[in-house]
Amino acid sequence: MTPLAHGVGSVQDLPVPQWLFLYGAGVVLVVSFAALALLWRQPLLARHANGRPLPAGLSRVVLSPALRIALGALAVFLLFVVFAAALVGERSVGSNLAPTFVYVAFWLGLVPLTVVLGNIWRALNPWRAAAEGAEWLAGRLGAHAEPYPYPERLGRWPAALGLFLFAALELAYFEPADPRALALAIVLYSGATWIGALVFGSRAWFPNAEAFTVYFGLLARIAPFAVRDGRVVVRWPAVGLAGGSNPRPGTVAFVAVMLGSVAFDGFSRSSFWVDETANLGDLTGSLVRLAGLLVWIAAVFGIYHLTVFAAKRLASTDLDLAGAFVWSLVPIALVYAVSHYFSLLVIEGQFLVTLASDPFGFGWDLFGTRDFRPNLAPFAPSTIWYVQVGTLVAGHVVGLAVAHDRALELFPRDTGRALRTQYPFLVLMVIYTVAGLYLLSQD
Amino acid sequence: MRIARIALALALLAGAALLFLALRPGGGDNADDTPAEPARFEVAVGPEGPGELAQLRVRRGQRVELEVTMPYESDVHLHGYDIMAATGPGEPPARFEFVADTPGRFDLEAHGRWETIAQLVVEP
Incomplete structure (x- = not known):
């Protein structure tokens, strides 16, 4: 029996107890039906979406080209370090920075930062920083070629595909934390992104087709800070989800991948799924998990479109309700991620302190933190449960409020019709939220 | 009308809080009734794989004695507690002795053909 360092998913949360699941589900039901009676009758959120500008001096600093260039350079440097670690570092999660950086620092850590600070990925996106730098340089050298127009119909489908592939690597592939697999994934993703940016221009490619730009862009709509007309504005949280135009094609599919992949992750830890798949080999196991992932995403997508169909019938309208x-x-996708991953982020995030000192596993001690011992039980189990159930219920309430506001906007002089579209969406959100609670309560 | 709505919302909130307190099991710190005797488990994996995943349930603070036999040469590794022991056919079982002081679920992994072969559940 020898001790060894490990990372990424070493501790899993205990299931939420049955009584708390029932309580959470009960509150969701009561809140949902109360909402129909209690919520406002005039659109309320949308007019706050633009927020209040912060002092011009602050905007100048936050949005200054110097800061943008510095952050972009830092991001490109970090991408390079992570790629180098993945390519040549020790082939183990515990001693290689890459897996914990990709799955914990980047994928989970940026979520709370984005929701609190706004769309910081815009400045921290290494692919975009490099592409914009190259475009600037090409312009200076007079080698700038006019990019092809981005096909509108393609919309965000490429981003949805990108996010699906990332989820497949993390949740379906049999060795998601293998540094070499990550190195290959980084090469493929960087190549596809830069080719896309070269052909269609980074201005069109990133907001449409780059999975993480779309992901953090959607979450940033919840944030109390945003940029409007070159100014930083402050606003109520989540009002950024109200008002505005309908999203580009593929956005529903993208959100379905967000929700479906987290739900599948929860489901794949249930003893039912583990029992069924424990004896499969690497390849079969990967394919079965890939199929499971697809089924969950398709279920989220399908239930959503059924709901839209029902809402259109009830309100007898041809408006684009799906968009x-x-x-x-x-908000529901956000709280799915928070409730499933916040303890993982706090526990595994501590390993970054150790890994930063020795990112390649070569025995270095760059910052003198190599022997840092993470606390594997930073929260009592009951604290984790309350946060999980509390965030799911809160996300449900915010989702309801946003949908309600949207409905009032769509049917400005017909509150009755607006409310009729709400019944199916209410049922849909109850299904998503109770399913999320149920997955957390499974052994 | 507006006041009636606010009152209704507050009443619902109060009701939810009361229900929560009523449903919530008392106590919280159950360290006193942690069994003094160690929990002993044997996980024997056959040539056809682990089958249904064994859940090894212990209480926080309990001593655990765990023995694992494998049909092939393998390092057996308990996640989270990060302890590892080797075993193989015809060899003595991989033996783990530790105090389960971190609550949560922890996978017991055999490196090689199958990944997870059992799960340790440490209840608070």
């Missing part, structure tokens, strides 16, 4: 209401799923 109009997709924003109301963003």
